[in-house]
Amino acid sequence: MSYKLIFKELNEERELSSKTTIRDVLEDLNISQETVVTKQNGDVVIEDNEIHDGDEIQIIQIIYGG
Numbered sequence: 273m274s275y276k277l278i279f280k281e282l283n284e285e286r287e288l289s290s291k292t293t294i295r296d297v298l299e300d301l302n303i304s305q306e307t308v309v310t311k312q313n314g315d316v317v318i319e320d321n322e323i324h325d326g327d328e329i330q331i332i333q334i335i336y337g338g
Contacts, residue, residue, distance in 0.1 A: 273287070273288040273325040274286060274287055274325065275288050275323050275326065275327040276328045279330070279331040288325060292322065293319065293321060294323065297329060308334060309332045310329065310332070311328075311329070311330040311332065313328055314328075
């Protein structure tokens with residue numbers, strides 16, 4: 273079982289363990305939840321969403337400035 277992860281230059285298939293959530297992926301990549309928006313199969317989702325076999329997870333960096 274696997275899912276596709278897209279973040280910046282990263283575009284790879286990753287192994288999927290049972291009950292993996294978006295939060296788990298962000299923690300694994302050492303990314304703060306407050307600095308990104310996550311999409312699961314094209315839909316914006318919260319960090320508690322569970323990832324399923326074949327899902328595409330896209331992490332989008334939020335740009336701050338002023």
